[in-house]
Amino acid sequence: MSAPPADRRPDADVLVLGAGVAGLAAAHRLALGGxxxxxxxxxVRVGGKLLRGEIAGCAVDLGAESxxxxxxxxxxxxxxxxxGAALRPPAVFGGALWTRGEIRPMPKGHLMGVPGDPAAVAGVISPDGLARIAEDSSRPATPLGEDVSIGEYVAERLGxxxxxxxxxxxxxxxxxxxxxxxxxxxxxxxxFEAARAEPSLLAAVRAVQRSAASAVAPEGAAAEGAATRTAETSAPPVFLGIEGGVGRLPEAVxxxxRAAGGTVHTGVAARALRxxxxxxxxxxxxxxxxxxxxxxxxPAGPAARLLRETAPTAAAELERVEYASMALCTLxxxxxxxxxxxxxxxxxxPPVxxxxxxxxxxxxxKWQWVADQDPELFLLRTxxxxxxxxxxxxRDDDELVRLSLHDLREATGLAAGPVASLVTRWHAGLPQYPVGHLDAVGRIRRAVEGLPGLAVCGAAYGGVGIPACVADAHRAADRVRPPAGGG
Structure with missing residues (x-):
């Protein structure tokens, strides 16, 4: 790798590697700051997991939709x-669960499925399961340590x-x-913090609810029907979409x-960094x-390859980040x-x-703008x-569509064949947050921030949802922002 002449002006104040929503949000904050x-x-495109497309002549999101x-x-x-004028709340509220052979309303008053009251989950949880939940208040405290698996901890407390x-x-x-x-x-x-202070998990959930914490709604962009409005007639919506698709957001950013004087290059891969x-x-x-x-x-893998020489500790941590793959079948x-x-x-x-x-x-x-495009069509996705x-x-696309139609028919009675189908695969699309994740992120950040003018951001660190990615991007931008008058 040859270095440029010493007297050459740098090509940019800041190079942002990656044009997902995090990279673009960082670039936007920096460009507007001069x-x-x-x-x-x-x-060949911007947006990462935010992607809009078309099926049967209708615009749809093929990635995150809200x-x-x-x-x-x-x-x-x-x-x-x-x-701003294109932001749209869902036209209908309240998710559901297909479980035990029926589609059942999503219970209210839970935090990512963890209830504060056994009665709230009756109908989804069996009578024996409800009795097991009620035991939580009388069970001895379960040590949390520095971190714990949400599944293991909830199973220990509530069954x-x-x-x-x-x-x-x-x-x-x-x-x-x-x-x-x-x-x-x-x-x-x-x-997690409330469970340290409260005598039981049920009490901890109620404490969080009383504080009106945002944990009532899951943050992930891929969540579908996972949260409900607590007061649909007055409370603001938990989620918002964008007319024409959330995939419009990275394009607009x-x-x-570019309008602020920055440049965005697609089809250009960063091979090495020093x-x-x-x-x-x-x-x-x-x-x-x-x-x-x-x-x-x-994403963690490509970031690790770039940082291996300059920040080996961070690279080693990033190499251990696992990703889940998924597919969306739009019909x-x-x-x-x-x-x-x-x-x-x-x-x-439920997988069970x-x-x-x-x-x-x-x-x-769910989205009025989707329905309005062609009143004769009904669009859904699995x-x-x-x-x-x-x-x-x-499995090939046709098989994934066939399996989806089989489940839809069993769940809803839907027996018609689609007039169009589209399968979008997101290989290694969702980073996993195992026990100890935040400690690993801390080690990555310390290793990176020990090097002047270097920052990382994205879904692998502080949250997989769009707001969390934007917040992490702003953090990174502020860290490397040139001093006033520089450039």
């Missing part, structure tokens, strides 16, 4: 790039049925993960970066690029072919029930794939 910013993206509205970062970014029927499907919607491996401290930090006397050099297929600072906004039906149009926004599916799909979203009900199911995603 920095010369260049974004390098290996793919963003948590109770955190401000994503909504504020959408407004900042001109999409395994709560994990199998409620926690697993909700976490599956967010992480496509295994509840018995996922960190309580990383996914529900308010509940990239346009805003320090120079004046900053950083990134080796690309079309030649080296230099900058005073670099933000690495890539279009003629309404005239349906004996009954499915009701509600969709449902989640043994079905293929893990969720179904009735997009034509989610397939969890951690530990690689063989399932090796």
């Amino acid at each position: 920095a010369r910013v260049a974004v390098l993206e290996a793919d 963003m948590l509205a109770r955190r401000p970062e994503a909504v504020e970014l959408a407004r900042a790039v001109g999409l 395994p049925e709560v994990v199998d029927r409620l926690v697993e499907p909700l976490l599956g919607g967010v992480y496509a993960g295994d509840a018995r491996r996922i960190s309580l401290r990383a996914t529900l930090p308010q509940l 990239a346009a805003s970066v 320090r120079t006397p004046d900053g950083w050099l990134v080796e690309c297929p079309d030649g080296p690029r230099t900058a005073r600072a670099v933000v690495v906004a890539l 279009a039906f003629r309404r005239a072919d349906l004996a009954d149009v499915p009701r509600g926004s969709g449902f989640l599916v 029930d043994g079905h293929t799909i893990k969720a179904a979203t009735f997009s034509g009900n 989610s397939v794939g969890r951690i530990g199911e690689p063989a399932l995603l090796e």
Whole structure:
């Protein structure tokens, strides 16, 4: 790797590697602050897991379809790039569970499936399971230590049925993960802290609810039907979408970066990264690029490869990050072919029930802008794939559609064939947050922040949802922001 001449001005104040929502949000914050910013993206498009497409002539999201509205970062970014007028709440509220042979309303008053009152989960949990939950108040305290698996802890306090029927499907919607491996401290930090202070888990859930913590709603962008409004007539929506698709957001952010004087390059991969006397050099297929600072906004694996030479401790931690793969099957039906149009926004599916799909979203009900595009069509999508199911995603598209239709028919009676189908595969799409995740993130950040002008951000660190990615991006941007008057 050859270094540029010593007297050459850096190509940018900051190079941002990766044009997912985190990388673009970092570039946007920097560009609006006056920095010369260049974004390098290996793919031919921007957006990462935010992708819009088309089926049967209708625009749809083929990745994340909504963003948590109770955190401000994503909504504020959408407004900042001109999409405020396009923000839309769901047209219907309240998720459901397909379990024990029926579609049942999602219980209210839970935190990611963890109830505060046994009565709230009656109908989903068996009488024996309800009795087991009630024992929580009289059981001796369970040590939490520095971290604990949410599934193991909830099973110890409330019984395994709560994990199998409620926690697993909700976490599956967010992480496509295994509840018995996922960190309580990383996914529900308010509940983790409350459980340290309260005599029982039920009491801890009620304490969090009293504090009106945002943990009532899961943060993951992939969550489908996982949260409900507590007062639909007055409370603000938990989630917001964007008319035309959440996939519009990265496109609008990239346009805003360019309008502010930044550049966004697609089809340009960062092959290597190293320090120079004046900053950083990134080796690309079309030649080296230099900058005073670099933000690495890539998934854990590619980030580890770039950081192996300059930040080996961070690289070693990143190499251990696991990812789950999943697929979305988007289906279009003629309404005239349906004996009954499915009701509600969709449902989640507990793995214990043994079905293929893990969720179904009735997009034509959930989003008015989807329904309005063609009143004669009904659009829905299913989610397939969890951690530990690689063989399932090796099946071809037609087989995944067939398996989805089989489950939809069993769940809802839907017997018609679709007029169009589209399978979108997200290989290694969702980072996993196992026990100890936050400690690992701390070690990564300390190793990176020991190097001037270097920062990391993205879904692998502080949250997989869009608002968390934007917040992490802003943190990274602020760390490498050039001093006032620099550039």
